Amino acid sequence: MNNLQRSAQTKASILDAATVCFAREGFDATGVAEICQRAGVSKGAFYYHFESKEAAFLELIASWLSALEQVLEDEAYNYKTVPEGLLGMAGNIQQIVANNRMLMSLFLELWTHASRNEKIHQATIAPYKRYLLIFEKLVQRGIDEGSFETVDPASAGQLLLSLSSGFFLQASLDPDGANWGKLLQESIHILLNGLKRRN
Amino acid sequence: MNNLQRSAQTKASILDAATVCFAREGFDATGVAEICQRAGVSKGAFYYHFESKEAAFLELIASWLSALEQVLEDEAYNYKTVPEGLLGMAGNIQQIVANNRMLMSLFLELWTHASRNEKIHQATIAPYKRYLLIFEKLVQRGIDEGSFETVDPASAGQLLLSLSSGFFLQASLDPDGANWGKLLQESIHILLNGLKRRN
């Protein structure tokens, strides 16, 4: 393995380990030594690739938030009509909750520190606003295609984002307490009923 | 001041200080010394009243969650019809967000640790399920009084709770980024439109 590959591999394994640790124990409670042990590298390697523990966290969330944005955008345009799209996306939530519980803890961790740490806040607020835009455009598309009444896209988009965030929050607190996918779908049904254009 | 009053006063000031510190910096980043300094007492006093830092946190959130439950119940039955009630409660959110930003940080802090610490989880999940019940009953009342269609109260209640949590989440991330009270009211309007019984 050449130098570049080795370096990238090391950095990736550190980020992977950090993801697990931060999700499981939180940023503060996770030690750099712990991350290094899990990654199978030394502290020297860690501080060769990252300026600080916080820097590693920032890089983590940046890539994760960007990946989430990609998924959102792909999903949003993957259905014929907007109501179908919303219901489809809601159904996928269940898979996410079930298979990737780790990311939900990370989501919480991110949110907590975003309200306290200025750097993390900045790194979070920008993608967050783009998520909001995606939902807004989705609502606008729903209006244009005749699925929805002429509601305010900003409000309805915010509503959708809040609802999603809220469900994530509940699900992370009590993953097995309910069938979150089904619940979210029923909620979307009610919502759609409120947005739907009457004939 | 007699012994009992003095003791209660000291404990209360510790809890007050702890509330501020935990909300501002989080549980992990807050030191016992910091709490004591803010409360104007010594570490000896702290560990005379609390078994550990975690115990103080648990006592904090227990009283806070219980207070929130009281507010919810009072508000829920303080309006003539359920739609009015929901809109009224949504309007009050703005005041809460504006005046009591500290509690929102604490809310986040609580949620984060609830998914990791078993004791905190138990202390959170019980009140949380009672909140859910309050919303469920509210929906049921809406159905009974003829305001709503015959939706599933459990789903609609969950929807309401998720929406509230989601808005709290957004508001804590970006308190001045939007007029949260107004946004939530508009969201409730859309929701009500979906729940409303058609004539």
Place this chain on the structure above:
DNA sequence: TAAAACATAACGACCGGTCGGTTTATATGG
């Protein structure tokens, strides 16, 4: 005077970050 309430100082564990040294990969010169 005895017990409760609080103060003070110290302990031991831990943690983020540093630093001098070592290994590994690659470029260079013969």
Place this chain on the structure above:
DNA sequence: CCATATAAACCGACCGGTCGTTATGTTTTA
């Protein structure tokens, strides 16, 4: 093709400091 130089990549012991907790002493109340 080999020997060697060099810089990137990595190791791991160590430091300064902090933190939760405790042990012991002092004040206050009854």
